Structure formats: C-alpha cells, structure tokens
Amino acid sequence: MPSPDGAGLYADQVVVVTGASRGVGRLLADHFLAQGARVIGISRGPTELATSAYEHQELDIADDRAVRQAFARIARSHGRVDILVNNAGALTSIHAMLMPASSADEMVRTNILGGLYVAREAAKIMRRHSFGRIIWIGSMASTLEPIGDSVYAATKAASMTLAGVLAKEFAGFGITVNTLAVSAVDTEMLRQIPQDKVRTIVASLPLPRLATADDICNVVDFFSSPRSSYITAQTVFLGGIHG
Amino acid sequence: MLTSDDIESIILRAIGALNSERAPDEQIAARADTPLFGVDAELDSLEFVSVITDVETSLNVDHGLEISLADDRAMSRAISPYETVATLRDYVLELLA
Numbered sequence: 567m568p569s570p571d572g573a574g575l576y577a578d579q580v581v582v583v584t585g586a587s588r589g590v591g592r593l594l595a596d597h598f599l600a601q602g603a604r605v606i607g608i609s610r611g612p613t614e615l616a617t618s619a620y621e622h623q624e625l626d627i628a629d630d631r632a633v634r635q636a637f638a639r640i641a642r643s644h645g646r647v648d649i650l651v652n653n654a655g656a657l658t659s660i661h662a663m664l665m666p667a668s669s670a671d672e673m674v675r676t677n678i679l680g681g682l683y684v685a686r687e688a689a690k691i692m693r694r695h696s697f698g699r700i701i702w703i704g705s706m707a708s709t710l711e712p713i714g715d716s717v718y719a720a721t722k723a724a725s726m727t728l729a730g731v732l733a734k735e736f737a738g739f740g741i742t743v744n745t746l747a748v749s750a751v752d753t754e755m756l757r758q759i760p761q762d763k764v765r766t767i768v769a770s771l772p773l774p775r776l777a778t779a780d781d782i783c784n785v786v787d788f789f790s791s792p793r794s795s796y797i798t799a800q801t802v803f804l805g806g807i808h809g
Numbered sequence: 810m811l812t813s814d815d816i817e818s819i820i821l822r823a824i825g826a827l828n829s830e831r832a833p834d835e836q837i838a839a840r841a842d843t844p845l846f847g848v849d850a851e852l853d854s855l856e857f858v859s860v861i862t863d864v865e866t867s868l869n870v871d872h873g874l875e876i877s878l879a880d881d882r883a884m885s886r887a888i889s890p891y892e893t894v895a896t897l898r899d900y901v902l903e904l905l906a
Contacts, residue, residue, distance in 0.1 A: 638875045641866060690862045738855045 574602030575787065580644045582606045584627055584684055585654030587613040589753035590703055590782060594651050595620065597783045606640060608684070609654065627654050627680030628672075637687035646695055649790050650688040652681045652725075653703040659714040659759045670717045677721035682728060685743070689736050698741035699790045702729045706749045706807050712767060714759070722747075726801055733799035742798035744789045749805035751777040772806025811872060811905065817841060817898045823863035824894070827856050841898070846891040861891070868901070876904045 581598045585591035586607025592615070598605050599619055606621045607613055613622045623639075625632040640647060656676040658669035685700050692698025707715045708722035726745050733743035750756055750768050768774055785802050788794060821839045828836045837843060837851050844850040846857055861878050868874040883890050883900065890900030 634877055635875055638869045641870050642873070645870070690866060693859070693862065694866065 574600065576601040576603035576649070576790070579603045579648040580606070580640075580646050581649040581651070582608065582640070582647055582684075582688060583651040583653060584608045584680075585703075586615070586622070587611055589653075589755055590748065590751060591651070591653040593779050593782065594653065594786060597779075597786070598649075603649075604644070606644075608636065626676075627684050628675035630679075630683050633680075633683040633687055637684075637691060641691050645691075647688050647691045648695075648697065649699045649701070650685065650692075651701050651703065651786065652684055654680060654684075655703070655705075655722075655755070657715075657718050657755050657758060659712075659718065661714055662716045665717060673717045673721050677718070678724045678728065681725050682732075685728075685732055689732070689739065689741055692741050693736075693739035696740035697792075698736070698739070699794070700729070700732070700736070700741060700743040701786055701789045702726070702743070702745040704729075704745040704747035704801060706747055706767075706771075706803060706805065708747065709803065709807055710767060710770075712763065714763070729801075730799045737798060740795070742789070742794065744798060745801040746782065746785045746789065747801055747803045747807070748782060749777045749803070749807060751782065775805075777804045811868075811874075813898060813902055816901045817894065819864055819867045820860070820894050820897055822867070823860040826863060827852070827859060839894075841893070841895040843894045845893060845897060846889055857891070864897070864901070874905065876901070878904075 576598050581603045583591050583595045583605060586595045587609035595605050595607050595615060599617060604619050606623060607615065608623050608625060608627065610624065610626050612624060623636045625636055627633055654676060656673045658673065681702065688700065689698060702725055704726055705722040707719040708726060711719050729743045729745050736743060749771060750764055756764060768776060781804055789797065824837050824839045845852060845860060852860065865878050868876055890896050
C-alpha cells in the first residue's frame, strides 16, 4: 500500500528497480513505494503497477543504447537516483549438454552486461549528489552450483565479482555496491525449476525454508540506509548459505 | 546548436568543479591545452571520470543531447579524444555534427 502522505523510510528518494514487473523486482518496487519513494521500474514488458509515484520504462537492459536513453530521461526528469536495485535476470535451467546457445547468450547479456550498463548509468547520476546505493540481487546458485544452472550460476558469480569491482571504483563518489544473494523465493522464476529439485535444495539449507518478502526487504533496507555508508563490496546470503 | 566555445565552456566548468575541491596551490589550469588524460595530465583517475561524466550530463540535462563520450568510437582511436580540453571539445563537436 503506497504511503498516502509521501512519508516513510524512503520519502523524497528516487529508486530504480530493474525487472520490476514481477517477482522480487515487483516485491521491492511495492516496498519502496509503500515507504514513500518515487520508483522507476524497468522491465522488458508492461506492468500492472499503477500509482502516481511509479513510472515504468519498457526496455531490455542488455541494450546499451536503450539503457543510456532511459537514464538520460531519468536525469532530466528527476535529477537524481538514490538507490538502484539491479534485479533483472534471465534464467534457463537445463542440463549443460542441452543448453541452447541463445539461452546461454541471453543469460550472459542480461545478468552480467545488462547489470553493468544499468549500474554505470545510475552511478553517473548518483555521483552528482555524492550519494548512491547500488544493490545487486544475486542468487544462492552462485555458491550452491545446482545441476542445470551452469550458465545462470556462473553469471550470478560474475555479477558478484562485478559488484565488488564497481564498489571500489564508485567508493570515491559516495556510492556503495552490495549484493543480496537470495535463496529460493516463491516467484515465477522459481516455478520454472523442477519442484523436486527446489525441495532438495531448500532442505539442504541451514535454514530450510523459502525466503519471505520481509527477509528480502530487511537486507535491502540495510544496504539502502544512509547509515550503511561504510558497507560496500559485501554479499549477504539468505538462508544460512555462505560464499 | 552548441558552438565550439559553448562546448569548451562546459568542459572548463567541469574542471572548475574539480578545482573547487582542490587546494589553492593544486588548481588545474582551465585552458584549451590542459591535458586531461595521459602522462602530462594532473587529474587523477576519479577526477578524469568526473570531468567526462560532468560534460556528458551537462549535454544531456542542460541541452537535451543524448551522447556518450565513452563509446567504442572514442576507445578505438589512435589519438585519444580525451587528451586535452581541445581534443575533447572537438570530439563532442564531431559527435554532434
């Protein structure tokens, strides 16, 4: 429920969420809106989110030119970006011997390059106010290396490395870069994976249950806080996994 | 349409922003031949990034010009367009042409 008076944890802040039309991205867009933020959601398709504090931009984050144009519009219309949630991701879960090249290519372009393009353009705007919080949504797959997730897990590991380097490069501009590696959460993406495999993975976690919305928002709030200015290049795994 | 002088002013303003955070005895000369990149440049790597992004942002926000100063064309040149204020100015003019 959007905050009616604009008050809240993120009042007056501009937040960009990629992959905002569904899953974890939608969940976080709703969370930021409820806490008073102005949210710009990005996804390849349309959204059902309709509230005055929400703007939607339809684009593919792997399209460098489209990303540049989107952030140019954001810079002109808002003049700032306080928080970026780099959430958009592509997943094809299939045995490596059957992996289509097009699926592998899409995962590399979206999960690694798309994340870079978005973070790069957001950081250019953030540095003007010497403040920014970039939060990458990672995955337990990078550490658990599940069967069927060869390319997906590799791209998620790569994005954690990417976030670590960007944390160093952006530190001088007051921008932090951290990763929240989510465990299994009930989304459309998870439902693409065979459910017996999901149950086996969840059962193997130190905290053997699905992640909740609050588990995710809790860590995102921590990374987003102005008090977290000394927290960068970190990855928090949900569910007791460790890297 | 921006003139060569307009663009040079945008670049010099970006250098001015750097100087506002530098000590009086460490000011960077705001001239057309001021080196921005390479062995003769006084800018450190963060300051160089700041100048390029400040210029790009000003062109976008103040003038509605969506150009990228760090695309493949810039990176593939034998002589870097970032070498001096003047070479950057000329490169922006070329992109706008």
